[in-house]
Amino acid sequence: MIYRSAVVLSIGFAASFSSFAGVGEGQVLYDGFCQICHGGTGEGQTMGKSLTDNNASRLSDAELIDVITAGRSGTGMVAWGSSFSEQEILDVASYVRVLQGGTGLAEVDENAGVSDDPAALAGEQLFSGSAGCISCHSYRDQGGNVGPNLDGLSARLDNNQLIQALVNPSQSIVSGYEVKVVEQNDGTFIRGRFRNDSELAVQIQSNDGRRWVTYFKDRVNSVTDSTESVMPDVYATLGALEQEQLLAFLKSL
Numbered sequence: 097m098i099y100r101s102a103v104v105l106s107i108g109f110a111a112s113f114s115s116f117a118g119v120g121e122g123q124v125l126y127d128g129f130c131q132i133c134h135g136g137t138g139e140g141q142t143m144g145k146s147l148t149d150n151n152a153s154r155l156s157d158a159e160l161i162d163v164i165t166a167g168r169s170g171t172g173m174v175a176w177g178s179s180f181s182e183q184e185i186l187d188v189a190s191y192v193r194v195l196q197g198g199t200g201l202a203e204v205d206e207n208a209g210v211s212d213d214p215a216a217l218a219g220e221q222l223f224s225g226s227a228g229c230i231s232c233h234s235y236r237d238q239g240g241n242v243g244p245n246l247d248g249l250s251a252r253l254d255n256n257q258l259i260q261a262l263v264n265p266s267q268s269i270v271s272g273y274e275v276k277v278v279e280q281n282d283g284t285f286i287r288g289r290f291r292n293d294s295e296l297a298v299q300i301q302s303n304d305g306r307r308w309v310t311y312f313k314d315r316v317n318s319v320t321d322s323t324e325s326v327m328p329d330v331y332a333t334l335g336a337l338e339q340e341q342l343l344a345f346l347k348s349l
């Protein structure tokens with residue numbers, strides 16, 4: 097796919113290349129409608145934020161398609177769903193992935209299946225099975241939402257950063273995944289990712305990631321910051337071969 101995208105990029109007109117799965121007319125649409133605010137390479141402009149920073153790279157495919165389709169109310173990001181066809185939305189979303197260093201949307205990327213590398217395949221089994229990563233992390237729109245979506249991981253973390261994230265999750269907690277601890281009146285503790293922290297209340301994500309539970313500050317003993325990630329040190333407990341397989345899988349994302 098990198099090769100094909102490069103062909104589309106260098107030739108410039110996508111119309112006759114729309115049969116290329118993934119980007120299609122994405123670049124032409126992007127240059128015509130998006131670059132004025134987001135910049136020619138997605139670097140961002142005064143009117144529109146960067147599309148290649150961590151926040152944008154961590155959007156799942158579904159979230160990326162959603163923000164382009166529905167816009168963000170109250171910001172310069174309008175909804176494109178009424179002026180673009182479904183295919184055009186997919187094409188431009190794929191092109192955003194190319195700007196982010198990826199190869200297109202996972203779901204329309206014909207190379208999306210994990211590579212045929214046996215180590216990566218074994219790693220995927222571990223990820224979705226005994227290592228339990230899938231309960232917190234999604235890739236290709238399957239999995240949990242307690243931790244970040246891992247699509248495009250290899251484009252945003254180099255080898256060292258990846259190992260650091262696995263071996264020592266608390267060392268560099270991904271922004272938006274910081275943790276708070278609530279001490280309830282009965283002395284028990286609830287810890288987890290939080291949102292809507294105000295003087296009155298804070299919401300903590302339930303362990304299964306499905307709900308945000310509200311704690312009123314005047315009804316609990318205390319609410320404090322934690323420097324410990326929600327992510328357990330599972331990786332360190334795996335054998336050398338399993339670690340290698342898991343890494344091979346993560347690098348294929």
Ligand code: HEC
Pocket residue numbers: 125126129130131132133134143144145146147151152153155160163164168171172173174176188189192
């Ligand atoms: C008039 C300026 C403008 C145009 C044109 C525009 N955007 Fe945006 N876009 C924005 C702004 C501003 C934001 C930030 C919204 C916010 O604060 O959440 C944004 C946000 C986004 C995001 C979410 C990024 C993130 O980190 O969450 C994506 C993806 C995006 N735009 C893609 C596009 C695409 C694709 C097009 C063309 C079809 C486009 N935008 C056209 C202004 C624009």
Ligand code: HEC
Pocket residue numbers: 154223227228229230231232233242243244245249253258261262265266268269270273325326327328330331342346
């Ligand atoms: C209980 C939930 C949970 C489990 C289980 C879990 N993680 Fe995480 N993971 C998180 C959270 C939350 C973060 C973000 C906070 C941080 O950076 O530590 C994270 C961060 C990461 C990151 C960094 C992502 C980025 O975008 O920078 C990677 C890579 C990762 N996890 C891989 C794994 C792997 C591989 C497994 C299985 C061995 C796993 N995680 C198991 C919750 C979890």
